[in-house]
Every structure is written in C-alpha cells, then in structure tokens.
Amino acid sequence: MISLNFTKSEQGLLPAIAQDYVTGDILMLAYINQEAWEKTLATGKAHYWSRSRNKIWLKGETSGHVQLVKDILVDCDEDTVVFKVEQLGAAACHKGYGSCFFRRVDGQALTVVGERVFDPDSVYKK
Amino acid sequence: MISLNFTKSEQGLLPAIAQDYVTGDILMLAYINQEAWEKTLATGKAHYWSRSRNKIWLKGETSGHVQLVKDILVDCDEDTVVFKVEQLGAAACHKGYGSCFFRRVDGQALTVVGERVFDPDSVYKK
Numbered sequence: 361m362i363s364l365n366f367t368k369s370e371q372g373l374l375p376a377i378a379q380d381y382v383t384g385d386i387l388m389l390a391y392i393n394q395e396a397w398e399k400t401l402a403t404g405k406a407h408y409w410s411r412s413r414n415k416i417w418l419k420g421e422t423s424g425h426v427q428l429v430k431d432i433l434v435d436c437d438e439d440t441v442v443f444k445v446e447q448l449g450a451a452a453c454h455k456g457y458g459s460c461f462f463r464r465v466d467g468q469a470l471t472v473v474g475e476r477v478f479d480p481d482s483v484y485k486k
Numbered sequence: 487m488i489s490l491n492f493t494k495s496e497q498g499l500l501p502a503i504a505q506d507y508v509t510g511d512i513l514m515l516a517y518i519n520q521e522a523w524e525k526t527l528a529t530g531k532a533h534y535w536s537r538s539r540n541k542i543w544l545k546g547e548t549s550g551h552v553q554l555v556k557d558i559l560v561d562c563d564e565d566t567v568v569f570k571v572e573q574l575g576a577a578a579c580h581k582g583y584g585s586c587f588f589r590r591v592d593g594q595a596l597t598v599v600g601e602r603v604f605d606p607d608s609v610y611k612k
Contacts, residue, residue, distance in 0.1 A: 434596055460561040
C-alpha cells in the first residue's frame with residue numbers, strides 16, 4: 361500500500377481534494393486518516409474522516425451521493441492527495457450544490473456561481 | 487473583505503488549492519492565514535503561510551514562478567478556498583514539475599505522470 365505522511369499533522373489527518381474526473385471541477389476538500397485512506401483504496405469509494413462527527417465517513421452514506429474513485433494523485437510531499445471521482449447524484453455539497461466551491465469572491469461579496477442540484481432538507485431528514 | 491473561518495484550525499491556517507485557470511489542473515495545496523489571505527486579495531498574487539519556514543510566503547519569491555490569481559472560489563463552510571491562477575514559469579512544484587500532483591497511484595507504486603519543466607538545483611541555489 362502507498363504510504364502517506366500522516367505524521368505531518370498532529371491529528372494524523374491530511375487533506376484530500378475531490379475533483380470531477382471528467383470536467384476537472386474541484387468538488388470538495390475533506391480530510392483522511394490512515395483508515396480512510398485504506399478504505400478508499402480497498403473499496404474504490406471515497407472515505408474521509410469527519411472532523412465534526414469524529415468518525416470514518418463514507419461520502420454519500422446518507423445522501424447516496426457516493427464518489428467512485430477513478431484515479432488518485434499524490435503530491436510531492438506525500439501529504440495531500442487528489443481523488444479523481446465520478447460523483448453520483450451530481451452533487452458533492454451538503455448544501456445541494458454540485459461543488460462545495462459554489463461561490464466566487466466578487467469584490468466585497470460572494471456571488472453564487474454554482475448550480476443547486478437538490479434540496480438538502482429533503483435529503484437529510486431532520 | 488471576505489471573512490474566512492480561520493478559527494476552524496488551531497493554528498489559524500486554512501487550505502488553499504491552486505488550480506490552473508485554463509486547464510483546471512490542480513497545481514498545489516498550501517495553507518493561508520489571515521495575513522496571507524489579505525495579501526493575496528490586495529496584490530492579486532498568491533500568498534501562503536509556509537509551515538516549514540514559519541513565515542509569509544509569496545509563491546514564486548525565489549523561483550519567479552508567481553501565481554497570478556484570476557478568480558477565487560470559497561467553499562460552503564468558508565474554511566477552504568480555490569485560487570484559480572495563471573502559473574508563471576509553467577511550474578508550481580519545487581521539484582520542477584508543473585503540478586505538485588505529478589504522480590498517480592498505480593497499484594502498489596506511484597507512477598510519474600507529470601512533466602518536469604525545470605531543474606530544481608539550477609533554480610534554488612544551494
């Protein structure tokens with residue numbers, strides 16, 4: 361198995377960038393630990409470490425918006441990876457947008473440039 | 487000025503992804519603090535916080551490979567940004583490659599898929 365420099369962070373977490381394998385759009389950034397890395401390699405589905413829930417997170421486990429990993433790139437320091445993915449459900453963001461990066465800096469304001477694909481209230485039951 | 491959630495990290499650092507504004511290639515990931523964010527917005531050149539040197543870092547200050555920021559995307563949690571850049575010198579990586587993500591996971595090995603643009607020894611004098 362390919363080793364990453366998990367010791368670079370005190371918490372043993374490294375950033376993983378999910379990028380659409382066709383369009384090149386950056387969909388989201390989340391964090392992986394050793395277990396998430398191993399599960400991603402073993403299953404071909406993106407797994408992360410949820411810092412808010414403090415647990416392993418199969419992306420899409422609630423929404424069904426799983427990320428099928430088509431390719432993985434590793435950076436020069438082995439402390440960041442890019443998951444090139446097929447995003448099922450066409451939405452990576454829990455706010456219903458295709459990408460978490462759905463706003464751009466426009467002077468002193470943020471302008472929405474992304475497209476909303478689903479209504480979060482109907483997907484994440486309260 | 488657009489506010490980011492710098493308090494999300496204990497060190498006040500957030501990840502910034504540099505992406506080629508034409509090709510969509512992910513060039514590198516580095517970290518920004520409030521000062522790097524302000525300097526980037528004010529100058530239009532990507533500034534980061536160097537964790538190894540513990541100082542503000544104008545990307546390209548040594549190599550001349552400055553990143554001209556064409557657009558900035560902010561994520562749903564305001565704790566990660568994408569700098570869409572024109573990479574001067576055609577190389578973002580200190581190892582001489584266009585992108586820091588110049589290797590892909592190929593089974594149990596990493597295969598070089600990026601192109602080397604310059605020789606680091608000739609750019610970073612010892």
